[in-house]
Amino acid sequence: MTADLAILYAEHLVVLQTRTAVALERAGLDHLVVPSGTLHYQAFDDRDYPYAVNPQFKAWLPLTRNPGSWLVFTPGSRPKVIYLQPHDYWHVVPEAPGGAWVEHFDVVVIRTAEEALSYLPADRARCAILGEAQSALADVVPNNPPAVVRYLDYHRAFKTPYEIEMMRIATQSGVRGHRAAEAAFRAGASEFDIHFAYCIAARQDALDLPYNNIVALNTHGAVLHYMLLDRAPPGHIRSFLIDAGASHAGYACDITRTYSYDPGDEFQSLIDAVDTAQRAMCTQVRAGMDYRQLHLDAHLALASVLKDFGVLKVSPESAVATGVSGTFFPHGIGHGIGLQVHEVAGFAASDTGGTLPKPEGHPYLRLTRELQPGMVVTIEPGIYFIDMLLEELRKGEHASAVDWPRVDALRPFGGIRIEDDVVCTHADPQNLTREGFAALG
Numbered sequence: 001m002t003a004d005l006a007i008l009y010a011e012h013l014v015v016l017q018t019r020t021a022v023a024l025e026r027a028g029l030d031h032l033v034v035p036s037g038t039l040h041y042q043a044f045d046d047r048d049y050p051y052a053v054n055p056q057f058k059a060w061l062p063l064t065r066n067p068g069s070w071l072v073f074t075p076g077s078r079p080k081v082i083y084l085q086p087h088d089y090w091h092v093v094p095e096a097p098g099g100a101w102v103e104h105f106d107v108v109v110i111r112t113a114e115e116a117l118s119y120l121p122a123d124r125a126r127c128a129i130l131g132e133a134q135s136a137l138a139d140v141v142p143n144n145p146p147a148v149v150r151y152l153d154y155h156r157a158f159k160t161p162y163e164i165e166m167m168r169i170a171t172q173s174g175v176r177g178h179r180a181a182e183a184a185f186r187a188g189a190s191e192f193d194i195h196f197a198y199c200i201a202a203r204q205d206a207l208d209l210p211y212n213n214i215v216a217l218n219t220h221g222a223v224l225h226y227m228l229l230d231r232a233p234p235g236h237i238r239s240f241l242i243d244a245g246a247s248h249a250g251y252a253c254d255i256t257r258t259y260s261y262d263p264g265d266e267f268q269s270l271i272d273a274v275d276t277a278q279r280a281m282c283t284q285v286r287a288g289m290d291y292r293q294l295h296l297d298a299h300l301a302l303a304s305v306l307k308d309f310g311v312l313k314v315s316p317e318s319a320v321a322t323g324v325s326g327t328f329f330p331h332g333i334g335h336g337i338g339l340q341v342h343e344v345a346g347f348a349a350s351d352t353g354g355t356l357p358k359p360e361g362h363p364y365l366r367l368t369r370e371l372q373p374g375m376v377v378t379i380e381p382g383i384y385f386i387d388m389l390l391e392e393l394r395k396g397e398h399a400s401a402v403d404w405p406r407v408d409a410l411r412p413f414g415g416i417r418i419e420d421d422v423v424c425t426h427a428d429p430q431n432l433t434r435e436g437f438a439a440l441g
């Protein structure tokens with residue numbers, strides 16, 4: 001960690017301590033106790049699932065591969081890490097505690113998971129224990145007090161400068177992967193080979209990636225969460241949609257790009273039009289903006305693109321009002337991102353509770369809050385040609401809103417999505433993804 005980053009990290013910890021003090025006070029509790037999590041085993045098998053660290057733990061510590069450890073914080077005292085470093089010759093065990101985080105914590109190294117019990121606060125009833133049920137250790141049982149979880153999750157939306165820096169570094173990996181993936185696509189590679197070209201360039205494998213890569217050629221781009229990887233390329237390569245991220249110190253980036261194989265064809269023009277619209281949407285990431293409005297505006301902008309390309313025969317306003325735009329853009333405009341690719345508390349009305357509803361007819365929107373400085377959100381508009389949704393439209397009362405031969409001409413290309421991660425600031429938004437690509441040159 002550089003000296004500047006070490007300062008940002010120290011400041012980040014101060015923010016967490018301040019938030020935690022308020023959260024505990026609201027719940028009438030004294031201690032925050034956070035298990036890093038444990039390994040889950042597959043049924044009737046001795047194989048474990050990939051370990052996923054408790055996000056409440058990695059919020060404090062850049063430790064993502066340390067099952068069986070604990071964080072303890074009592075306001076007014078130094079935070080403590082109970083650090084499991086087992087004696088085990090079967091596996092690589094965590095290294096001795098090291099790095100810039102160590103100086104900010106009292107660190108106790110334990111050799112067995114059970115040893116943690118004697119270092120956890122003695123009065124278990126005074127603890128907010130945040131974790132999954134499986135992390136229970138004897139009488140230390142996660143209780144996830146709603147007042148504490150709500151407060152911390154609500155405020156987690158506001159990233160500290162340290163967190164934004166972690167996401168910027170994650171983006172550096174992601175954009176390297178995307179460049180390599182595009183090159184592999186242009187060289188005629190299969191989805192399988194493109195995926196590995198991505199992973200090699202990003203220096204990330206399945207344990208690092210914040211979500212499964214979506215690597216989709218041709219019509220596979222119309223499957224929103226396409227995660228199969230065909231081993232052979234299609235006979236006629238037309239288009240490529242890749243939604244792939246990366247992580248750094250527990251923080252995610254989430255990036256989507258779409259390409260046409262023939263840069264001179266109409267599908268590339270449609271991609272360019274979505275790209276122009278997407279850039280305009282990114283400029284809407286401003287303090288005071290209701291993200292629901294951003295989503296609704298996106299429908300209108302994408303319907304305008306479809307009208308310009310002759311897919312829609314009705315006005316963009318009419319396509320949005322009748323729900324026709326939803327056939328082509330059937331997901332939300334994005335979500336908060338940070339410790340999780342889909343960050344928590346997207347619908348939180350306040351830090352004490354309440355829910356901000358989704359706009360009627362838009363069930364897949366994941367974020368309904370007003371944007372404020374520090375929030376990081378994705379902006380990911382798309383236009384897709386999804387057989388199932390098109391058939392529903394064709395059979396319904398709004399079938400005449402669409403030029404079906406135009407739809408049929410574009411169907412073989414699957415779909416388009418362009419996704420950036422954007423920071424809301426006090427002034428202009430900061431687009432981490434575009435900056436990352438630009439820095440690559």
Ligand code: GLY
Nearest residue numbers: 211243254380419
């Ligand atoms: N990669 C999943 C998403 O874009 O939300």
Ligand code: MN
Nearest residue numbers: 254378380419
């Ligand atoms: Mn996303």
Ligand code: MN
Nearest residue numbers: 243254255256
């Ligand atoms: Mn994505």
